[in-house]
Amino acid sequence: MRLIESLATTEPLAELFSDESILRAMLTFETALARAEARVGVIPHAAAEAIESSAAAADFNMPELARDTFRAGTPGIPLVKALTERVRSMNEEAARFVHWGATSQDVADTALILLLRQAQHVLELDHTRLGNALAKMSREHRGTVMLGRTLLQAAPPITLGLKAAGWLAAVRRCWTRLSRAFSETLILQFGGASGTLAALGNKGTEISRALAEELGLAYPDAPWHTHRDRLANFVAACGVLTGSLAKMARDIALLMQSEVGEAAEAGGDGRGSSSTMPHKQNPIACSLTLAAAHQMPGLVASFLSAMIQEHERGVGGWQSEWPTVVAVVQGSGLALSSMAEAAEGLTIDESRMRANIASTRGNIFAERVMMLLGLTLGRDVAYGILEQASQKSMAEKRGLFEILAEMPEITAILSPETLREMDRPEDYLGSANEFRKRLTSPEED
Amino acid sequence: MRLIESLATTEPLAELFSDESILRAMLTFETALARAEARVGVIPHAAAEAIESSAAAADFNMPELARDTFRAGTPGIPLVKALTERVRSMNEEAARFVHWGATSQDVADTALILLLRQAQHVLELDHTRLGNALAKMSREHRGTVMLGRTLLQAAPPITLGLKAAGWLAAVRRCWTRLSRAFSETLILQFGGASGTLAALGNKGTEISRALAEELGLAYPDAPWHTHRDRLANFVAACGVLTGSLAKMARDIALLMQSEVGEAAEAGGDGRGSSSTMPHKQNPIACSLTLAAAHQMPGLVASFLSAMIQEHERGVGGWQSEWPTVVAVVQGSGLALSSMAEAAEGLTIDESRMRANIASTRGNIFAERVMMLLGLTLGRDVAYGILEQASQKSMAEKRGLFEILAEMPEITAILSPETLREMDRPEDYLGSANEFRKRLTSPEED
Amino acid sequence: MRLIESLATTEPLAELFSDESILRAMLTFETALARAEARVGVIPHAAAEAIESSAAAADFNMPELARDTFRAGTPGIPLVKALTERVRSMNEEAARFVHWGATSQDVADTALILLLRQAQHVLELDHTRLGNALAKMSREHRGTVMLGRTLLQAAPPITLGLKAAGWLAAVRRCWTRLSRAFSETLILQFGGASGTLAALGNKGTEISRALAEELGLAYPDAPWHTHRDRLANFVAACGVLTGSLAKMARDIALLMQSEVGEAAEAGGDGRGSSSTMPHKQNPIACSLTLAAAHQMPGLVASFLSAMIQEHERGVGGWQSEWPTVVAVVQGSGLALSSMAEAAEGLTIDESRMRANIASTRGNIFAERVMMLLGLTLGRDVAYGILEQASQKSMAEKRGLFEILAEMPEITAILSPETLREMDRPEDYLGSANEFRKRLTSPEED
């Protein structure tokens, strides 16, 4: 992990896109290609073996490879050149068959796909952690009442169980879409110069199939050099997932405010302290998730605007993709892992939740009274009465129900007993628990 | 259609988001809600009927409604107020039950969903037209050879059939994703103030189900006031589709260049002429598609960054969604309809395609010779020889094969007969037709 | 104002981009062009007069104009056609000289510029209101202490005066940049077909100068049909301004939280109430500002990606600009006007500000003690001691200074008197007032 990316990735995802890892993925393609072509009988088996063992040696000069990539405008050209030299020094004959029939975008794209396959495993671990933690939180706090908050104002109560279930269900839906996007995307790229595999005569599809098999990738209908919709959909799915994670992060950061104090990240191992303020416990996992989410929409936009790739190989569109895809994967992974950490370690302060409800002086139940009155007076007349009572309650810093008990237009309809029992949050949760169950099942008991 | 949007939408999609159409959708919600609540026995049947007939009258003051929406920050509040007044003037009693138990976002969101359902039908028609036209083009031009072009440079040949098949398959994949996104998105929004339907006591889910039924929408696990991933995924799917359509539009615009001249939009009905240049046939359908595609990535980004909606109702995120969703739907529809028009009317000039191949003086077959030589000399040695011959061919403006026939290192390996037959484009198409079939099936004979 | 845009614009800015207003701007161009050409002697004066009076009649069929714009891919072509017909019906001779030497983009671009000039006046009014209100707030609350908040956690105190000064200075800087961008952008577009004014022979620049004069616009070096950097810079300046306004809006919305309660929007005229919750005062001006800010980055991105306009007239880039520019101007205007309303009407609760400071139990002064101890013990040792004391204070819900007074390592260095006086917020404001003055001068007394 480099300093510049240290707030934008996790360590395993930094590793995944290191020079060594990318090189390995490109060599995996070249090796598998040689093997596939040998199987089909297009190049000698000995050549394939020589290519494979040269690739394994892997004493490539990485800074030179990067510099030559910059000059060539693609990593494929310098890679093939470097590999061919290595093979030649070992086996003159075999050197003839390196990269046989492929184009530089074939190796670059397939290498990216191989790296994305690894990324899926990394993301999956954190997704599972997060799902488990949220399912547990939702179950355990099914009865924990807290303020609903709309436009950041106090609203009728909900349960933490419902809130957690909402986060969980959104993340799961996003994950399902992302998994589908991964499946669509984990395919071979192999088309040769113009995407017809013309250089391979009539063996193109046979070799393609063998190559896909070697790599364990699906074999698509055709090469997709300038049709990037699958990757675009994948990138967008990462963006949507991160958006949902960031909603959760924003919620938690708001709950962690000093004045709210209903939740706290666990901290530990350097997390959450301040360089100048010894008293602080900062929402770092939330910050990093939100930081990822601030970058994601722009990155998705970058990928989408690069989709307009000309004819059989684009000028600029393709060349812009790698940094975008990498940042998107790393950002999603950072958000997933941060929210997993937050969900697993979250401290909940139920008493603050109750205290915050209490401090609204019953006003969040104004709707409840309004509905009851509304049956007799009509919704809008009732609304007017309650609005007035609420304003009085806030101006005089007295409880709403105390005010209401003094209003004859209220007491004419609602008995003191009825009024007295209307501000219990547990009694005004409507379908909260049904919704919670629907959102979390099948985990649910 | 207003002037300001006349390059950004089609007429039916302009209509769809007119004041009247939005109002109708919101009233549909309020009416269906009353009906559902009457069915469940929560409000009187007479009230539901009065609400329904008041809504039908629909003599709403639209400019006032817009202005009050601006003040209230949501269309729900002024709509309910205006509807309640209408109902009251008809039936004092019924006025009590307007919008019973709902919140303003319930009506706004569900109205949007109802409009999206209509949009799906509009888009579908153009998608079908486009698909049919491309399938036909791909079939009819399966043998029409043309230059492959990579980085805008001439490359080994392809067929127009393959090119059209590539466009078609991409559009179809995008449509499949968009259809899935529509299905996920066409759901009821109904949660009341905090998303618990607390105001409806224990009848919340029963009424929800009835309401979803009335509207013909699916009933989701729970309200989704601040969980916008489904809509985000829908918006992103529109973005990806438009990206693929824009790739097609860019390709066609490039083929229409005066210097290329291989294709032309049909024009007609005001399309394609210039105010100052009587000789022109401009690629207007392509322009509009590309114009939509320039806006789409930013719009998708807008939606994604608005996903971070706080707690039970967001401050600003939700309020930003409508213009974005509308622009996305209209832009996608414009791109689909424009490309349908382009594909249906496209004039193809096969002789220019052949002439453009010929004008490369055989150089696009350099790879072919290289592969053949490579079997003997190795790929990289062959590459060097061909590079040199190509440069000579271009410098001297002579055919590549003429040059090659003079090079002893070539003639030692390849006979004059072999060389003579290597520049027929039909013979160097590799798997083009197999790919074309795979991309277009099952339409394909 | 249409319903769909009612959360995305103000009324005057909705008007500004109405069909009638755009038409008027385009006719202003055609009229001024005729006048300029008559002055230079290129067309007859009588023709110019006939064109002017036909344009004034203005009984254009707007829906037809919009539809024909859609077909033509530009409003210029149908406008010129419609105007020519009107002129001909009045003066056959004059009809020859409509749009003489101009291209359709000349009229469309210059019309946009004329509208932007009007927009500047609209925005300026709200900018002035906002500036005045913030300067007043900053001055009046120069001594009003409140919590600093970092990562949403309580931090050492600041003053509301400093906070308001920060908002003010940022908005002013943004306005200065925007004003500069307006100046750069308010220029004539006039280049004819290829941007050389070839159709006007050697009179091109003379007519251009006269035309710029007629319109009161600056005359640029040359036509800028495909060089859109000035507009891009303008759009970006709107984006940056809106970002700064949204920072202010987010701050206010956070201060308005029920649990914080330090500020409130004034509400009134339909603002801030809820359809279901009679007790609420919602931050609507903040919501609308944040809504604009969620759309702005994407819109800026749209404009930037449309800058890549081909050769002398682009395919798609230019055609995408209008909706983006309009949305950007309307969004910025909405944000400015909303924050002006918020700043003018903001209610401040100083006692809640003090109470929120008090509720941190002195912990926000931990840094202060640390610095004092640090002189003796070193910054990092002091940090450790204070961190421990803070944790104890929070765990035991006792004041930090009570805890500190019990710690021998503290009392060995700091006297009880010193400790007792360290938690007065007024005494720990550092350079707050100097910064405030620097930020707000020259308004400042």
Added chain:
Amino acid sequence: MRLIESLATTEPLAELFSDESILRAMLTFETALARAEARVGVIPHAAAEAIESSAAAADFNMPELARDTFRAGTPGIPLVKALTERVRSMNEEAARFVHWGATSQDVADTALILLLRQAQHVLELDHTRLGNALAKMSREHRGTVMLGRTLLQAAPPITLGLKAAGWLAAVRRCWTRLSRAFSETLILQFGGASGTLAALGNKGTEISRALAEELGLAYPDAPWHTHRDRLANFVAACGVLTGSLAKMARDIALLMQSEVGEAAEAGGDGRGSSSTMPHKQNPIACSLTLAAAHQMPGLVASFLSAMIQEHERGVGGWQSEWPTVVAVVQGSGLALSSMAEAAEGLTIDESRMRANIASTRGNIFAERVMMLLGLTLGRDVAYGILEQASQKSMAEKRGLFEILAEMPEITAILSPETLREMDRPEDYLGSANEFRKRLTSPEED
């Protein structure tokens, strides 16, 4: 340069944001802070010296620093910790005064500013190269005629001199804006915990001034922890510059098309060849510029949406900035350097330019004839006649003037001699050279 960034940066800009370079910038801040505080008399001179020499040693464990940054959510905390340990091992006393009164964002932000100052020098070199090359091209090709092209269709002629002047003037305007943005941005960040420098008592501004002086940075009105408009404006200015460079790149790539052949990048040192197609000369500098331009709008959007930073220190907004700023600087630098390379080495084929004009068969002069006829017949009647003649010319593949000479309605007005001379491109350039001069002056002779 790492592989992943090798198509997204130049080597010097890769270096600039390496771990070592960032560390050096942060240590420069800490050292200068100590020096400034010693000068003002707040910390001992000996402490400042010890801090300076410890910082110089610079044997920091970079991977650990990156990892701790990830945990802390900011590089400031682990840096200060690591530096303090180093100082302590040298001078126990001095360790007390490391980072005295500063907050972690102070060091991180100022370090970024110091790096941006270096970036300015890097960019400036390439800007100068590009400006010189374009000025030369514009001067030398002031008389080189070529097709104008609108919507990628042939249009009346321009000169290459005018085209180059248009690129040049746009780049210069963008550079002027960027330079202004640099000036505004190269300022000190120093505010302490809440931005009041409270920990420094009444010495805050004095130390700030001294610190700014030490670093050679301007001293702003106040700390700007959550007011990011200056950086946003800088990022946007990079985006606009890159957009203008990409317009130039797209133009060149289009001119380099095999079918157009009017220009070619120089190639060399690995540039422009293909892995499979020995005959190719690819537009790599253009590709890289366009690649940068595809990423830039999204990056600008990311920065803008991160501007909404809460109160005195944001949750997520700030944490997202570094990767965005770095990518923006690197992308702009890549585009500048690539276009400098392209402009310096561009090969122009004037004969192809003439041939491409000729191949339009005179149709690009249709406007010219129309204007002449228009004086007699009116613009729109003339338009109709020319449209018909053009269509005939294209259908029959005969010259427009040949057709016109056969049309009695033409020959009645225009003499054979007049007609014969109307298709010389040199005679139909209008104000092209005047515009060229205005755009390029004062370079111009």
